[in-house]
Amino acid sequence: MIGIMPIHGTWQEVLAALLACVVAFDARLISIYIRGIIRNKTDRGGRNYGLHEYVGLIHLHSEYSGDAQGSYEELARVASEHKLEFMIITDHNNTKAIKDGKQGIYGKTLVLTGVESSRQEGYLLGLGIGDYQTARADPTEIFLSEVAAQRGFVVMAHARNSHWPWKGQVDARMTGVEIIDFADQIYDASLASKIMAALAFPVNRLYAFLSLYHRPDAVIELWDAISAQRPFVGIFASDIHQNLKIFKRRYKFPKAKDLMPFALNHLICARAPSGDFQTDRETVHTAIRCGHLFMAVDLLGDARGFMFSAQQDSGHGIMGDVLKAGEKTLFSVALPEIESRREIRIHVYRDGKKIITKPARSFEFQGGSSGSYRVEVVVDVPTVWGFGREVTWIFSNPIYLF
Numbered sequence: 001m002i003g004i005m006p007i008h009g010t011w012q013e014v015l016a017a018l019l020a021c022v023v024a025f026d027a028r029l030i031s032i033y034i035r036g037i038i039r040n041k042t043d044r045g046g047r048n049y050g051l052h053e054y055v056g057l058i059h060l061h062s063e064y065s066g067d068a069q070g071s072y073e074e075l076a077r078v079a080s081e082h083k084l085e086f087m088i089i090t091d092h093n094n095t096k097a098i099k100d101g102k103q104g105i106y107g108k109t110l111v112l113t114g115v116e117s118s119r120q121e122g123y124l125l126g127l128g129i130g131d132y133q134t135a136r137a138d139p140t141e142i143f144l145s146e147v148a149a150q151r152g153f154v155v156m157a158h159a160r161n162s163h164w165p166w167k168g169q170v171d172a173r174m175t176g177v178e179i180i181d182f183a184d185q186i187y188d189a190s191l192a193s194k195i196m197a198a199l200a201f202p203v204n205r206l207y208a209f210l211s212l213y214h215r216p217d218a219v220i221e222l223w224d225a226i227s228a229q230r231p232f233v234g235i236f237a238s239d240i241h242q243n244l245k246i247f248k249r250r251y252k253f254p255k256a257k258d259l260m261p262f263a264l265n266h267l268i269c270a271r272a273p274s275g276d277f278q279t280d281r282e283t284v285h286t287a288i289r290c291g292h293l294f295m296a297v298d299l300l301g302d303a304r305g306f307m308f309s310a311q312q313d314s315g316h317g318i319m320g321d322v323l324k325a326g327e328k329t330l331f332s333v334a335l336p337e338i339e340s341r342r343e344i345r346i347h348v349y350r351d352g353k354k355i356i357t358k359p360a361r362s363f364e365f366q367g368g369s370s371g372s373y374r375v376e377v378v379v380d381v382p383t384v385w386g387f388g389r390e391v392t393w394i395f396s397n398p399i400y401l402f
């Protein structure tokens with residue numbers, strides 16, 4: 001009954017008490033270490049069966065979007081600083097950057113152009129394309145055909161955003177869906193999380209981002225439902241705009257340099273970057289299209305070296321692969337060599353249903369019945385109130401038994 005409790009003391013004492021609360025709150029926020037919760041001791045590149053792990057971002061905006069700031073050169077410089085190996089910039093409804101010769105290898109970062117197409121039903125990404133002609137008013141069929149004719153592929157963006165979810169059909173030509181879109185994470189976070197993020201931002205930026213991060217249940221449900229029928233790729237989308245508008249003034253906020261390290265797509269590729277633009281472009285697009293990837297909130301710990309694979313008498317597969325249903329299958333989950341004082345748990349899902357939860361760094365399980373199998377690696381992160389909260393560190397793509 002704080003409202004009716006009489007306040008004793010002078011106004012100076014009340015002010016001092018308030019200040020003490022603020023200082024204690026800030027001190028607690030500053031003391032929460034996010035980077036370093038999980039320390040990866042694996043050498044870069046991991047041990048992945050001779051495969052190469054290629055890390056980077058999909059779905060960013062540059063100044064070729066009316067609502068974004070930052071040139072290709074600037075984004076590429078920041079990406080290089082964060083050691084990203086690839087980045088796919090998807091500006092709104094145009095691929096002018098391709099004509100302007102902006103794609104290329106900047107330092108060690110491969111920079112590619114796709115498109116984010118505004119449809120009447122919602123938003124779609126077109127990747128692996130060389131051109132974009134679809135008009136805003138055209139039916140989605142035109143866009144899907146245009147991408148298919150260029151042997152590109154389509155990923156659903158913002159599919160379950162609370163303001164602009166995808167309202168159309170999920171066409172067979174759609175290859176996958178954004179599981180975590182950082183813009184959706186901000187829009188759809190609870191009010192309490194937004195307040196916490198705003199309070200934390202000045203003193204602990206990483207904690208602020210983590211406050212907004214939540215498991216996007218609705219989009220995962222959609223992913224699982226489609227994956228139970230056919231391969232359907234999940235990706236992480238950073239959706240960086242660097243554009244905050246307040247009373248007609250634009251601010252470069254939140255900055256790419258702060259957002260880029262939050263989470264990454266880890267592609268598992270047959271070959272290492274060759275330095276040849278066309279070859280590396282093909283390598284990256286093929287890995288995404290095949291779902292040979294996992295998403296990780298690398299802010300919590302570098303996830304390089306993770307692997308989810310399966311073995312049958314007749315063959316072997318990794319995330320994204322389809323193996324034979326009905327055959328004895330040994331699935332294997334392996335985390336990189338890590339150090340963490342917190343318990344790491346692995347959840348295994350089959351067609352969206354959790355079938356195993358195990359505190360482990362690696363383990364094997366048997367399967368065989370038809371369905372899509374994927375794993376989430378979770379960890380409890382600290383909260384201001386000290387209780388901890390479970391968040392997903394790694395989302396694998398499924399291995400399918402069909």
Ligand SMILES: [Zn+2]
Nearest residue numbers: 059061116239
């Ligand atoms: Zn976007």
